[in-house]
Amino acid sequence: MLFFLITSFTFITLLYKSLAFKLVPTWASEFRLQLLFRLWKDLSLLTLVRKNLFSLIPLRMLAMRSKPGGCSKADDHVETTVSQMSVLDLPDLVLECILEKVPPEGLCHLASVCSSLRERCMSDHLWERHLKQKWGGIIGPAAYREWQWHIALRKDSRLFNQAKEKGLGSYLSRLWPLSVIVGPNLGAGDKRNNLPPIDSVMFWYLALESGKFWFPAQVYNRENGHVGFMLSCYDAELSYDPRTDTFHARYPPHGRMAVAIETGVTWDRLRAPLVDNPAHDLHISDCLYDLRPGDHIEIQWRRNKKFPYGWWYGVVGHLETCDGNQHYCRCHECDTVVLEFNQYSPGSRWRRTTVSRKDHREEGNEAEGFYGGIQKVESREVISTWKRLWPAQVLE
Structure with missing residues (x-):
């Protein structure tokens, strides 16, 4: 001993x-x-x-x-x-x-010491931990596909030879010691060879941090919590702003309307999509026969068929013929499912709707919009987020 x-x-x-x-x-x-x-x-x-x-x-x-x-x-x-x-x-x-x-900034500095440490500090397994810790909550399969497509277009290019990559190069030079780019301690050679490989996890992390890479995610209460989007979650392309630690959100166009851009979006209003489904496509519901009164759900809704879907929060309610007594309730055996959106006042046309378990597809009209696919929400974290975003006043 x-x-x-x-x-x-x-x-x-x-x-x-x-x-x-x-x-x-x-x-x-x-x-x-x-x-x-x-x-x-x-x-x-x-x-x-x-x-x-x-x-x-x-x-x-x-x-x-x-x-x-x-x-x-x-x-x-x-x-x-x-x-x-x-x-x-x-x-x-x-x-x-x-x-x-070692934090990301420290790994960047250590990589300038010598070629052996550079190789170790660029290894994917170190950066996967940092990527998951900071970005895991908003990076989903769609963002990963976007990144793979992004690097596939640039594998034959050189970072510092392209003017459109100048912003990322400038960001890398702030995190990266000048010695690791010029390479006095690493021996002679092309300075671009001292940068992380473009298909490495480290390069993806730095691209996200730079704000030059736009990736798909979802935004709660879009357009700064506009009353028309309360308790909804919409697809958007995001770009990080390292100066303010917030995001720029670029929403898909609505019909003939131009692309809407929102700035200053905070981390607590973002998430990775719960299902991998394009914004204009109907989600195929596979949970309808599992729904019971009290279950939390999200349902697709759009103003008209030219608009993309947004996900709206609600709960499964009781049929009008049911008094809500759990010992006698048979609502889960009925073909009709009642969906309630309690953020709206009891007399509002948006307060309540019904869907069919057997043959539910997109339902609605131009006056009240169109309801699409449904997903059951079981994550306590997601439910807690919806409750945190609950409006201070009842909506009409």
């Missing part, structure tokens, strides 16, 4: 010294302390050592650290050897554990 404790202390000493290597830029001193703190907190072995470490360290080792002027030649040799150690001398598993704790 004493051997492991001493080894752990030696490992920290080597790591501390290795991060002071000449190739590491000036920001490394702050980053070094952060790494040591995270490693001290996360590794279970160091957690056991924390209380009793200094009582177990040999006095000679402590003296070597506390009396730099009185060290022997042997001690000077040890110090010289330690100072020549590199962070790359750490075991692969330890180095991977450290890199997993």
Whole structure:
């Protein structure tokens, strides 16, 4: 046990010294302390050592650290050897554990140290974690297809040779140290080879952060919560604004109307589509026979057949012949399903509608709009979002 404790202390000493290597830029001193703190907190072995470490360290080792002027030649040799150690001398598993704790900006900076760290810091498995953590809630299959189509068109092109990619290149240069683009520490070669591959997860993350990549998602209460869209969710193309940490939303055109663009859309109004269904296509309902009074649902609705669908929140209600007593209710056995939208006043024409379980398709007219497919909502997170967005006043 004493051997492991001493080894752990030696490992920290080597790591501390290795991060002071000449190739590491000036920001490394702050980053070094952060790494040591995270490693001290996360590794279970160091957690056991924390209380009793200094009582177990040999006095000679402590003296070597506390009396730099009185060290022997042997001690000077040890110090010289330690100072020549590199962070790359750490075991692969330890180095991977450290890199997993580094934020995206830190990985970008570390990639400028040398080619070995650049390769490690660009690995997909590190960036998949960051992509899921920040973007997972609004990135769905449609966004992934859009990205695949995007990179397929650019695989034969060079990022810095295209004027239309200039904005992304400018963003990369802000996150990316100049040394990793020009490459003085990485050897001679084309500076574009030092950038992440265009089909890598890292490049996708940086493209999302730059705001130059528009991707499909859905927006709650579009057009800044306009009363005509309360408790609805519409498809849109999104672009991130890194300066304000908000989004630009570009909605599909309504008939002959121009494309509507909304700015300042916050994260809490966004989501990935619950079903992979184009905005103008009818969703095929596969939950109708499972619906019971009290269930939460979303139903497609559009003003006319030239408009795209939006998803509107409602609940399954009771038939007029049912008193709502759960012991005697047989509404779930009836072919007719009652849908209620309680955000509207009891006398509103939008308050209540019915659909057929057997042959439900798009139903409606030009006066009241057209109801489309239905999806049952079982996610507590989605239901909680709808309740959070509930209007302060009853709609007419």
